Amino acid sequence: MSRLLVGPFNRVEGDLEISLQVESAQVVSAQVNAPMYRGFEQILQGKHTHDALVYVPRICGICSISQSVAAARALADMGGLAVPPNGRHASNLLLAIENLADHLTHFYLFFMPDFLRPVYASQPWFAQAQQRFHPQQGEQTRAAIGARQRWFTLAGTLGGKWPHTLSIDPGGSSRAIDAAERVRLLTKVREFRAFLEHHLFACALEQFADLSSEQALWDWHGRESARAARRGDVRLWLDIVLSSERQGDAALSRLGGGPGRYLSYGAFERPDGGFAFERGLWRAEGLGLTALDLGGILEDATHAWLSDATGPRHPLQGVTEPVADKPGAYTWNKAPRLAGEVVETGAIARQLCSGHGLIVDTVGRHGGTVFTRVLARLLELARVLPMMEDWLYALRPGEPYCAQGPAELEGTGVGLTEAARGSLGHWVVAAQGRIQSYQIVAPTSWNFSPRDAAGTPGALEQALVGAPVLPGESTPVSVQHIVRSFDPCMVCIVH
Secondary structure, three states, X not given: OEEEEEOOOOOOEOOOEEEEEEEOOEEEEEEEEOOOXXXXXXXXXXXXXXXXXXXXXXXXXXXHHHHHHHHHHHHHHHHOOOXXXXXXXXXXXXXXXXXXXXXXHHHHHHXXXXXXXXXXXXXXXXXXXXXXXXXXXXXXXXXXXXXXXHHOHHHHHHHOOOOOOOOEEOOEEOOOOOHHHHHHHHXXXXXXXXXXXXXXXXXXXXXXXXXXXXXXXXXXXXXXXXXXXXXXXXXXXXXXXHHHHHHHHHOOOOOOOOOOEEEEOXXXXXXXXXXXXXXXXXXXXXXXXXXXXXXXXXXXXXXXXXXOOOOOEXXXXXXXXXXXXXXXXXXXXXXXXXXXXXXXXXXXXXXXHOOOHHHHHHXXXXXXXXXXXXXXXXXXXXXXXXXXXXXXXXXXXXXXXXXXXXXXXXXXXXXXXXXXXXXXEEEEEEEOOEEEEEEEEXXXXXHOOOOOOOOOOOHHHHHHOOOEOOOOOOOOXXXXXXXXXXXXXXXXXXX
16 A cells, blocks of 8 residues: 655645545545645634624635625624515625636636646547647637636626625625616626537527436437537537546546535525525435534534544534644544534535436436536536526615614624535624624535544545556546545635
8 A cells, every 4th residue: 555645736726635545556545634724713703793794705715705695694693684685686696606607617727627638648539628628728718717707897896896895794785786787787697698608508508407317418418519619618528528438437427426415505595585506415325305404513623733622513612723733633624514424515415405307317326426516517507697687687776785784793693605615604603792703614624524533534535535546646637536526625624
């Protein structure tokens, strides 16, 4: 048995290091290390409750809106605020802008470049992939970067700026949208729709979103346009998925199997209190969607460079106390567990919990793998953008966007949302308008968690077991694919 240290990873937000034990040309054990400590949970102690709206977006520059939404909901929960419909729609729009941009960035800039590695040079699709996805010269990469830049101008209108948007408030949105601005926003949403329909899917978004099974996906893949340029980037990616089937354990549909339990806090709140994508826990062993018990969330710091003197704790009683020389620790990340179980979160969880046939069927056949995780992100692009058009039409100029709340808050509050990478939760305790405790459990905290007190590996640590390692590889391409299928944001882990 040999040890292989992989990292630092490029194309990752923050620092990541993975220690692999390799035997018989495959990974038999993995330890995932988030090596950079930042201390936001300590910084927030003693601050005015509303200062959280300024501090927490700075945790991350690529999912700052998600952090803002979670913080605002935690304070709204503490203050008992009811957000008016306009405020709900505006917050959903801002969150969707960020999430869809992340999905686009993940596909074109983070995930696809790994298929340009020399190990794939003999594949029949390699030349096309080089032409489309090269990080500097790829024609589709350049087009996607331009589309992403124009897309974020919506955040400027809705929230003043991006990142670190400050219009999100516990009572809703402090930025009202007038009728003329709504027309301009609709124009930009339709411009992004045109990019997705022409370049990514080469079909109407609704056509892709209506695919109800894996067989329907492959039937759609086979219905190519007569013009090769109109095949779209998703079809080329599916070509790669099909060609990988000849690679045994390296097939994308078998690579990176997760724990089989999928968590979603519910995405995009409706004015009636429901969600566009449902809340719950999806169990792959045939139980389907089950109710979510937030009281079952415990953070285990056994293998983190943090104090674990009091054992696993619920975030409302959480402690963040660094112990840099702690024996047996190997990361700054705690190990969140739900009723003692390892769960996976992300677009795949949202689409399972919402019962979408395409993801339910493909995960039922293959499990949570590189193939199904990326497919869920692509599906979300197709599903969410039409929702954004509906939210814009639902705005009522002249009606309230924000409810007035008390200047000083006291008590406890929980703020839950779905960032692009999955379930994000903020737990706040305050007294006399000052924060006593602030605990954050980010999506990558769930997916990249270390072992717990029972020695159970986290979701990525489990997914890496069995990954093939080719002769002479110091950075196995299979490991790269698995890690990027989760799309980590390491700075959110070590907040």
